[in-house]
Amino acid sequence: MSNSKQAVPDTLPLLRDRIDSIDSQIQMLINERARCAQKVAEVKLAEQGDESVVFYRPEREAQVLRRVMERNEGPLGNEEMAKIFRQVMSSCLALEKPMRIAFLGPEGTFTQQAALKHFGKSIISAPMAAIDEVFREVESGAANYGVVPVENSTEGVVNHTLDSFRDSRLKICGEVEERIHHHLLVSPNVNADDVTHIYSHQQSLAQCRAWLDRYWPHVERVAVSSNAEAARLAAEAGRSGRAIAAIAGEVACELYGLLKVSANIEDRPDNTTRFLIVGNEDVPPSGKDKTSLLISAKNEPGALYRLLEAFERHGVDMTRLETRPSLMSRWGYIFYIDFVGHHLDEGCSAVIEELRERASEVKVLGSYPVAVL
Ligand SMILES: O=C(O)C(=O)C[C@]1(C(=O)O)C=C[C@@H](O)C=C1
Structure with a gap:
């Protein structure tokens, strides 16, 4: 050729x-x-x-x-x-080996969408009911990797995910960013003009409020446990001739064989969620990596300053800092820090070494490639 x-x-x-x-x-x-x-x-x-x-x-x-x-x-x-x-x-x-991927379910969630974006479609999907179940499934070896949401550009951090890292030995081995697009969906048996109710998760209804007020002001909005569940209910209603629409994402639309009445109806088009991939192994450097750390700081004046100063001095670029209360001591804090680089890189390992001298605990949650897609 x-x-x-x-x-x-x-x-x-x-x-x-x-x-x-x-x-x-x-x-x-x-x-x-x-x-x-x-x-x-x-x-x-x-x-x-x-x-x-x-x-x-x-x-x-x-x-x-x-x-x-x-x-x-x-x-x-x-x-x-x-x-x-x-x-x-x-x-x-x-x-080589089919990968079983646990994610925050049910089938059709944005977390499943993130799993498919990261791993491609040739995986065995294992939807879990809660974030800690995803962690447990991977820790026990029942799933090879897990996918959990960690922050949303409008809703902020997912505390459940951050807290799960405290007691887990799992490593972060990847990240995925997903633009959250909502669509108004109906069953193919339903005429959109007949729709009497719109189902979705409360957050999604909120994220599409202005659009709904403008185009569907007189239709009742019903909050359900997830977008995927809304899509399932819309499909089920369609089979019995009831005209219920759902607001959900692409994967739920495909999974339940629904039709898009309107696409990308979210009020803020830059609405993005970041997800983490968790697994049992360390990931070697890829040439363009990020590292996440968990740090327990002593409760004393200037503690945070002394931690952050090390990043500045070694020229390591910190990209995120989250604070959570420590469960161990009253007024103690746990910091979650993301920075650019791999923990084996020279500057990064120097920072980590210094942090270990200054904090009561430093846990490298993982170094992983910056999301490509
Ligand atoms: O290079 C490897 O280690 C492979 O297993 C091959 C391959 C590929 O198809 O390119 C497949 C799976 C791995 O996750 C990475 C790459």
Whole structure:
């Protein structure tokens, strides 16, 4: 096969012939790649042994996706191209070993959407009822990795997730950012003009309030336990001829076979949620990483200043600081700090060493690749 770009034919039959021939080459190459991944699995098993073998390599995946974006010449956009390779790698990893991914459920939540964005579609989905269940599922080995929300640009941090790290030995091995888009959905059996109720999670109803006031002022809004549940109820109502709409995301729309009456109806289009991937292993440097720390500080004047000063002196860029009350001592605090770099990088390890001298506890929650997609 040559690398040079051939002239594009200009009749429909010839264009389709060309597409058929390109498709068969792509297919052959994808299978060649998949055979390499199978061989990678054999090598890993021979080197690491049955018990401790790690198939999923977040640092390698991030490097592959970054390279795809760097060398992309279009006309497909970088992100579009990376999404295609995201799925190719997901299929290859599933050949090595299918990954069971626990996430905050039920099926169809934005957390599931984040899991699919991060791992691709070739995973075994394990929806959990609560964030601590996700942690437990991964700690026990029943799931390979877990996905939990950690902060939202309008709602702030998810305390439950931060608190779960106190007693867990799990490591953060990735992050995903997801623009939260809400859609108004109905069952295909329902005429949108007949809708009498709109179901969604309370937060989503709030995030679409201005849009609802403007376009659906007289329809009753009903808060339910999750968007995914709203979508399930809308699908169920449609089967019995009741006209109920749901506000939910893309995954719930697909999962329950609903139709979009209106897309992207959120009042603030920049509404974003950040999710963390948790697992049992440390991730080696990928070349563009972030680190999260948990620090218990002594309750004395200037304690926080002395911690932060170390970052400044070593030129390490802190990107986030959250404070939670310590459960152990009254008026003691736990700080969650994110910074740019891997804990094995020189400057970063120097900071961590100094923090250990100044704080009662420093726990490296994980170093992980900065989100690519
Ligand atoms: O390079 C590896 O270690 C692989 O297993 C191959 C591969 C890939 O398809 O490129 C698959 C899964 C890993 O998560 C990373 C990369």
